[in-house]
Amino acid sequence: METKTEFVEGKVDWKGRKALKHKHGGMRASWLILGALSLEIVATLALAVNLVTYFNGVMHFELADAANQLTNFLGTCFILPILAAILADTFIGRFKTVLISASIEFLGLALLTVQAHYPKLRPPPCNVLDPTSHCEKISGGDAAFLFLGLYLLATGSAGMKASLPAHGADQFDERDSREARQMSTFFNCFFLSVCTGGMVSLTLVVWIQDNKGWDWGFGLSTIAMIVAIIIFAAGLPLYRIQIVQKSSTIIEIIQVYVAAISKRDLPLPEDPTELYELDKDGEAASEAEFLPHTDNFRFLDKAAIRKTSPVQFGGEKVLNRWALCTVTQVENSKIIIGMVPIFCCTIIMTLCLAQLQTFSIQQGLTMDTSITSSFHIPPASLPVMQTTSLIVIIPVYDQVFVPFAHKLTGHPAGITQLQRIGVGLVLFSVSMAVAAAVEVKRKAVARNHHMLDAVPVLEPLPISTFWLSFQYLIFGIADMFTNVGLLEFFYSEAPKGLKSVSTCFLWSSKALGYFFSTIMVKIVNSATKGITRSGGWLAGNNINRNHLNLFYLLLSMLSLINFFVYLIVARRYRYRTKSPVRTTPCEEVRDNNVEESN
Numbered sequence: 001m002e003t004k005t006e007f008v009e010g011k012v013d014w015k016g017r018k019a020l021k022h023k024h025g026g027m028r029a030s031w032l033i034l035g036a037l038s039l040e041i042v043a044t045l046a047l048a049v050n051l052v053t054y055f056n057g058v059m060h061f062e063l064a065d066a067a068n069q070l071t072n073f074l075g076t077c078f079i080l081p082i083l084a085a086i087l088a089d090t091f092i093g094r095f096k097t098v099l100i101s102a103s104i105e106f107l108g109l110a111l112l113t114v115q116a117h118y119p120k121l122r123p124p125p126c127n128v129l130d131p132t133s134h135c136e137k138i139s140g141g142d143a144a145f146l147f148l149g150l151y152l153l154a155t156g157s158a159g160m161k162a163s164l165p166a167h168g169a170d171q172f173d174e175r176d177s178r179e180a181r182q183m184s185t186f187f188n189c190f191f192l193s194v195c196t197g198g199m200v201s202l203t204l205v206v207w208i209q210d211n212k213g214w215d216w217g218f219g220l221s222t223i224a225m226i227v228a229i230i231i232f233a234a235g236l237p238l239y240r241i242q243i244v245q246k247s248s249t250i251i252e253i254i255q256v257y258v259a260a261i262s263k264r265d266l267p268l269p270e271d272p273t274e275l276y277e278l279d280k281d282g283e284a285a286s287e288a289e290f291l292p293h294t295d296n297f298r299f300l301d302k303a304a305i306r307k308t309s310p311v312q313f314g315g316e317k318v319l320n321r322w323a324l325c326t327v328t329q330v331e332n333s334k335i336i337i338g339m340v341p342i343f344c345c346t347i348i349m350t351l352c353l354a355q356l357q358t359f360s361i362q363q364g365l366t367m368d369t370s371i372t373s374s375f376h377i378p379p380a381s382l383p384v385m386q387t388t389s390l391i392v393i394i395p396v397y398d399q400v401f402v403p404f405a406h407k408l409t410g411h412p413a414g415i416t417q418l419q420r421i422g423v424g425l426v427l428f429s430v431s432m433a434v435a436a437a438v439e440v441k442r443k444a445v446a447r448n449h450h451m452l453d454a455v456p457v458l459e460p461l462p463i464s465t466f467w468l469s470f471q472y473l474i475f476g477i478a479d480m481f482t483n484v485g486l487l488e489f490f491y492s493e494a495p496k497g498l499k500s501v502s503t504c505f506l507w508s509s510k511a512l513g514y515f516f517s518t519i520m521v522k523i524v525n526s527a528t529k530g531i532t533r534s535g536g537w538l539a540g541n542n543i544n545r546n547h548l549n550l551f552y553l554l555l556s557m558l559s560l561i562n563f564f565v566y567l568i569v570a571r572r573y574r575y576r577t578k579s580p581v582r583t584t585p586c587e588e589v590r591d592n593n594v595e596e597s598n
Contacts, residue, residue, distance in 0.1 A: 011240035025171035025240035032235035039228035041197030043221040046205035050380035067358035078511030080158030081504040094167040101159020108153030117215035259303035275304035291331035332495040345566040350513020367465040386476025417489035424482030432556035435471040439549035
């Protein structure tokens with residue numbers, strides 16, 4: 001039987017020809033993308049948990065300043081994807097954006113390796129934990145070199161975050177029922193790849209940084225980045241590549257707001273068909289995606305009201321898009337507005353994560369890190385406990401829970417994306433509550449053994465660092481539910497021209513969470529300066545005399561309040577109307593047989 005050639009709408013191969021469904025894309029192509037992702041995580045995740053030690057111990061920032069330097073760096077990593085995504089969707093394309101971004105990321109890591117290797121580019125060695133020492137903080141040209149490398153790394157990482165998930169999802173057609181299920185599996189595997197790469201980064205790379213030197217650690221990350229670029233580029237003949245949009249959907253959405261405001265005094269027509277839309281049979285609309293009119297956010301419909309005729313100030317065939325927009329433009333704007341409350345409710349999760357990447361690492365430095373008499377786990381490797389467990393949990397979730405829940409709910413992913421996000425938000429609050437309880441126990445041990453002023457690492461408290469694993473484990477499970485749910489939600493709900501930008505909503509919420517962490521640490525220290533002996537809940541370098549437990553408890557309560565707000569927002573959200581799902585030939589035969597038997 002001759003196989004029918006089936007093209008993939010809106011996708012081309014590397015030579016610009018229409019992509020073939022049987023030849024391009026699918027899980028085969030996505031494995032190369034996931035492999036490159038894992039190596040990129042190997043190169044960078046260790047920095048997200050261990051850079052605070054580098055800033056504090058090598059560059060001689062105070063502990064709170066070191067934590068803020070890290071959260072500022074991570075915030076930049078997660079806020080720049082919006083700009084990268086606009087470039088990818090509008091001008092460059094996702095594939096090229098990934099290659100360019102990975103190259104910039106490689107350059108940043110190379111500069112950090114050079115600085116870590118040459119002592120002249122760093123401050124003189126000094127023990128910052130000794131209260132009698134006066135350590136010289138990095139400054140001048142050396143500081144400029146440090147921040148140049150860091151923010152080149154942040155820029156490259158941003159481009160990867162902007163385009164890699166969307167490029168991976170491009171390998172599947174969500175209107176095909178079989179590929180729609182595969183896309184859900186891809187997002188689960190996406191997070192699994194993060195965990196796999198994270199396990200290597202948090203063990204091997206962190207161990208090398210702490211025991212062989214930061215130059216060796218940065219060097220290994222640089223090598224991992226080179227290999228990631230090679231693996232990703234090797235998949236070029238297999239990829240479905242999205243056609244670059246000639247106009248910016250972001251600009252079109254802004255036009256809707258401008259037009260709606262300029263015509264705010266006009267009455268809305270009772271019949272929505274009177275609103276302006278392109279001729280669906282016309283040549284100009286041959287490649288357009290049309291969305292049906294909805295009744296939510298009706299004030300935006302005014303952007304599509306015709307004052308006199310479709311022609312607006314530009315002659316017979318030229319429209320002034322800042323005065324008259326199509327219904328589809330308006331509906332795209334409604335979708336974005338509808339997703340904003342969901343986006344806002346996810347900021348708190350990164351505010352919590354920032355503490356596990358900064359203060360929890362400092363907790364671990366004060367505790368007993370021994371596994372055996374001769375082997376000690378680096379505190380920055382503690383998150384490996386969450387990644388190891390998730391490597392087991394994610395396949396079970398995808399292969400056992402999803403099929404079981406699918407039979408009960410009929411949803412391809414078992415539960416909806418919003419339900420999945422909600423489960424994660426609850427667990428974030430639980431994680432912070434557990435973190436507060438563990439910190440109470442750690443400080444009690446320090447107080448009972450008269451070790452409040454003990455020197456971290458050199459005088460470890462008689463309590464195992466594995467007590468911190470509880471908060472990491474719960475947070476990891478919460479991360480699985482929320483991050484995967486958000487990625488799939490933003491990609492599925494976004495307009496056709498905003499797929500890369502929409503996945504950046506997740507990264508942008510993380511960026512705001514990191515920036516808010518910096519602000520919150522300063523606010524908390526300022527507010528508690530006069531009521532604590534240490535000069536603030538989080539002030540100074542002695543974490544044993546701080547009140548980190550109260551800070552964690554505050555975050556737990558804020559997370560719980562945020563969850564209840566999310567429940568209200570999620571119940572009001574309306575999923576967008578999508579194109580009909582296409583079935584495969586086998587499914588069509590099966591459905592026809594069922595109908596005949598009935």
